[in-house]
Amino acid sequence: TGYAFAAAGVKVVLLEAEQLGRGNSGSASGWMADDPGVAFVDLEKTIGLGGARGVWRAFRRAALDFAALLRRLDVKCHLEARPAMDVAVTREQAMRLEREHKARRASGVDAPLLNARAIRGEVALDGSAALRGNGSTIDPYRACLGLAAAAAARGAVLFERSPARKITFTRKAVQVFTAGGSIRADRVVIATGMPTPLFKSLVRHFWFRSTYLTLTEPVPAKIRQCLGRRATVVRDYAEPRHLARWLGDDRLLVSGADREAPQPRLRDKVIVQRTGQLMYELSTLYPDISGLQPAYGWSADYVRSANGLPCIGPHRNYPHHLFVFGDCSPSVTGAYLASRVLLRQHFEEMDPGDAVFGFHR
Template sequence: MKLISGQVPWENTLLHPPVYPVLKEDITCDCLIVGGGMGGAMMSYRMSLSGADTVLIDKRAVGSGSSHGNTGLLQVSNDKPLTSCMNTFGQENGVLFYKLCQQSVKAILELPGKLDIDPLIMPRSSLLYASVPEDVPALKLENENLIRHGFDSEFWDEETIRSHYSFSKPAALFSRGDAETNPLRTVHSLIDKAHSRGVRVYEHTQAVKYEYKADGVVCHTENGRIFAKNVVFAMGYETQEMKKDRGAVLINTYAIMTEPVQNFPKWHERSLIWETARPYLYFRATMEGRLIAGGKDEELTTSERRDIRVLSQSQRLLEELVALFPELEGIEAEYSWGAVFGSTRDGLPYIGPHPEYPHCYFIEGYGGNGTVYSMIAAELLSDTLAGKVRPELELFSLTRTAKPAPSPAIQG
C-alpha cells in the first residue's frame, strides 16, 4: 500500500537518522514487534524498560510508513467528544478513555529528557471552535462534562475568541495540557533509545509468512526466521491488508506546511486549533515558526488519484489558513502531502489480542490522536506481556460490538 503522496517535511529535520541492518539469519526473542512507525516505536521503548528480549522489524526504513504523514498534534480531547463517548460506552468507560488519553499526553511530555535524540515535543494549549452556531449548545455541554470529570476546559464566547485570535467564531473550548511533536524525530528517538537498551532492530526486513504454534509464532522473512513467544503487530493502516476490521474506515487526508512566518499573526499561545465540523480542519505552528494546516478528508482512492489531488487540496488548505488569519495573505506552502488515514466507526482505537491470531497483539491507533493511542497501547501491552492484568484493554477490544452514537459534530 502506498501511504503517502506529495512531499513531507520531516526528513529535513533529521538529516542523519540512525540506520539498522537487514535480518539475514534465524533468531529467537520473547517479543517481536512488526512495524517501525509510532506504534512500534512506543512499544519497543516500553519493552526496553522491562528488559524483555525484543526484536523490531520493518519492511521499509524506520519511520517511513504512515507515521511519515503524521502532523504531530497530541491532544487529550478526541475526534469523538467526551459527551459522545459517555453516550456510546457509558459514563465510566467514556471518562476512562479520556483519562487514559490525558495520562498518555503527560507521559509523552516526559520523554524528551529520557531520549538521546531530541524528539521536539513541547506542551501546547488547544482551541476547539464551533464551526456553526448550531454547534454551540453541544459545545457548552461538552465543556460541562469535561469540567465535571476533572479535565481542563474553558468555554469562550465570540468576544473572547476575537480578543485572542485574528478570527471570531460563535464559541470555543480552550484547554491546556496538550502537546505537539515532530513525528519522525519522535519515532527515531524512541527506537534509538530502545536499541541502545538491547532491542534488536532490522530495517528493510519484510515478514512474508507467519506460523502460529502452541508455544509462539514463527515469522518467516526473506532471509531468516524469527522464533517469538509473542508478536505485536504495529503496522498502522496496512494492518487492514492482513486482517480486515469491520469497524475500521480508511480515507485520504491532506496537509501543508508553510514557509517560515516572519510576522506571526494574532494566535494565542500558538495553540493547536481545530473545529467541531466533521470532517474537521486543524492548524498548528511548529517550533521553527512554520504553520501546518490539515484536513479536507475524502474517500479513499487509488494512490495515483491522491497524487493528483495533493495540489488542489493543498491550495484549499492554504485558503482556509488565510481565511482564519488574514495577516498571512501571500504566504506559500513549502510542503504539501496527502496520506491514507484511518478511523473507527465507534471512535476508539483497536488494541489487544485477537482470537484468530494466538500469541499476537495488535496496535491500531486509528483516529486523529494516533500518537496518543500508541502510548496507551504500549503501556497496556507491555504490562500484559509482563504478566500484569490490564482490564482497560477490554475497552479497545478488536472483537467489540458496541454500536456508536451518531456524531456529525459534537453531540449533546
C-alpha cells in the same frame, strides 16, 4: 512500543518494512493532545459514561507520561508544552461545542470554556466559544528515531527494509518470515496502525481514511502579528476538523480535509487538490494569509473503528498476536497509550480500563 517492551526486559526484534520514521510516524502533525480525538458526547453514547470518562483520563495521563519519557530520555525532538483551543466559528459548530461542554462537565471531566473575547485575544479568531486543552508538540520524525535508538540501547534489534512476508503460529509459538529468513518468538506485536495484507480478515472492523497536511511558506512578520499567539494549537469544530499550529521557522502547519483513502493511482492528484483546499480553508479562518503559498503537502493514511477508538490487544483468530489498529486522532498520544496497553497485555497484567480498546467491544 519497541522501546516500552525493551525497557521492560523483553527481548525485542523490530521489523520495519521501509525506513524508521518514514511512514505515518514521520508524516504526523506532531501534536500530543490530552484527549482521544473523539467527542466525549459520542463516546458516552457508544461505551457509556464510565467508559468515556476512563478513556479521557487515560489519554490525559498518556500525554503527560509521553512528554515526561521524551524528556527523561533526552530525545532531541523539539518537545514543547503547548496550550490548545477547540474553537467554534459557526453557529452549527457552537451548538456541537455546547453539547460537548455540557457532557464533559456533567461527567466531571475538566472542560474550561472560553468566550469570544478570550478567543480573539489569544488566537485572533472570531469564534463564539472554545474549549481549552493542553498538550505538547514534537518533531515526530526525530521522536521516532530517538525512541528507536533508546530501544536499541536497551537490547532491541532493529531491521529496516524487512517487511514480514508471512506469519504462522502453533499452540505455543509464532514464526515471522521475511525475504532473508525467519524469526521464532513467543509473541508478535503488529503495530502498523492498520491491517496489512497479512490480516485481511480484520479489515472488516475498520474504515480506511486519509488525512492531509499542508506546510506554508514562512509567514511574513506583518501577517504574523495579525494571527494571535503562536504557542496555541488551534482546532475547529468543522467536519472534518482542522488543526493548525506554528513551527519554529515561522511556518503554519494545517491538517484536515479527511476523506476515504483514494486509490494509489490517484494519490498524488488528490494530495495536490487537498493541499489547495486546506490553504483555502485556512484563509477562511485567517483572511490575512490569503495569497500565502503552500511549501509542501502530503497525506497520512489511517483507519477508523466504529466508535473512533483504537483497537489494542489480542484477537481470537490470531494466537500469540497483539495488535494496535485504528487510532484516528491527529495526535501522537495514542501511540504511547497503545504501548502501555500492549505491555500490560503481554505480561497479562491488564487494567480493567483496557477493555474499551479490545476487538470484542
